[in-house]
Amino acid sequence: MDWNNFTFIDLFAGIGGIRLGFESVGGKCVFSSEFDEDACKTYEANFTEHPAGDITKIPAWSIPDFDILLGGFPCQAFSIIGKKEGFANETCGTLFFDIERILKTKRPKAFMLENVRNLVAHDGGKTFKVIKSHLEALGYHVYAQVLNALDYGVPQNRERIIIVGFINDVKFTFPKPVAVSERKSLSDILETNVDEKYYVRDKIRISRLERLKDKDYPKPYISHENMSGSVTPHPYSSALRAGASANYILVNDERRPTERELLRIQGFPESFKIVVPYGKIKKQTGNSVAVPMIKAVAEQMVKSLKAYYATGEIYNGHTTKITGFEAADNPDIISA
Known part of the structure; x- marks a missing residue:
């Protein structure tokens, strides 16, 4: 064999x-x-x-x-x-x-x-x-x-x-x-020029920042909102979820991850093709x-x-x- x-x-x-x-x-x-x-x-x-x-x-x-x-x-x-x-x-x-x-x-x-x-x-x-x-x-x-x-x-x-x-x-x-040295950081996978459509409304951003547990947390970070409404920042993403709300995880409490960033968070190659809308890629990466x-x-x-x-x-x-x-x-x- x-x-x-x-x-x-x-x-x-x-x-x-x-x-x-x-x-x-x-x-x-x-x-x-x-x-x-x-x-x-x-x-x-x-x-x-x-x-x-x-x-x-x-x-x-x-x-x-x-x-x-x-x-x-x-x-x-x-x-x-x-x-x-x-x-x-x-x-x-x-x-x-x-x-x-x-x-x-x-x-x-x-x-x-x-x-x-x-x-x-x-x-x-x-x-x-x-x-x-x-x-x-x-x-x-x-x-x-x-x-x-x-x-x-x-x-x-x-x-x-x-x-x-x-x-x-x-x-x-x-x-x-x-080895830790071989692991990708958020800086490795986040995009720099991101379309305005991914940014949340001021009301959501201000609300998230007010509830952020550590307001001096270094960027870049990804925060997630738990069931009690607490917002916790981390140097990594929490587990992607297929059915979570659009604003479950936010980059620097400013914007949603892009389609490509969602795929990168799961370790998919850059060559992986995106052929469905954002909401469906969010579900698909959450299920992957x-x-x-x-x-x-x-x-x-x-x-x-x-x-x-x-x-x-x-x-x-x-x-x-x-x-x-x-x-x-x-x-x-x-x-x-």
Whole structure:
């Protein structure tokens, strides 16, 4: 198996942030699926393919064979999980079920799933335990950890749980944070000549500045307004949110980030095409992933797979270990 050239599928693809991360380490996408048509427009403009639609209506057998399944599955409520009788029915009615049925049918060598940090705590931890146990019941060795985009080079405080699995007993550790000197600052990503249309009305600007916790905070900063109305400045953006108000985050309490700045906050390349209006890019970046963080995970997965297959032999379609490959213990890995 040549892990310099592998195939993957991109489920719940959004605008392709996860795809970019895995393409950067040699992956080739052989199938994509996305429900939102506006996101599909952006995806098609950048990858020259229109994703298939609703994954719940796509038979698993019709998907091309692939090596790695990727999916930033939606943060839908999992209230149905654990309330149905019988282990086999626990995930019915959730979009995780579609990941499960595809894994069961296609048996890829690995997967990577992404979700909100709160998945770990949902329903007292029961939801995550059910998901992990279902993945393990399919025969996968599962690793999970909450990672922050800030640690991987983008100026955004965005915590997400990453769940990685391998059909063989591959030893895996999550990527270490990059050196502070290698991380982009707001000065690196903010534009200098910005159109007046991005600037907020004087009334909003004055109100924000009056409520700013540290009125002498050095520029540039991005502030966000929390539920209580407090305005807090930071040398980075808070997590981009798809459904937040237009003025949820402001640059120096003066203006909204531009479309390009929103993409930069998520680590998208400068070449990424913008083909939809501001409100839709705001939603799409809020629903997307921090590309450099995904790339770091992809690099670790490929490194681990290369090490495993370099010390194994194929027997009746399965890999049998000849010598062990031991990775350093990672105390932060979540266990059910």
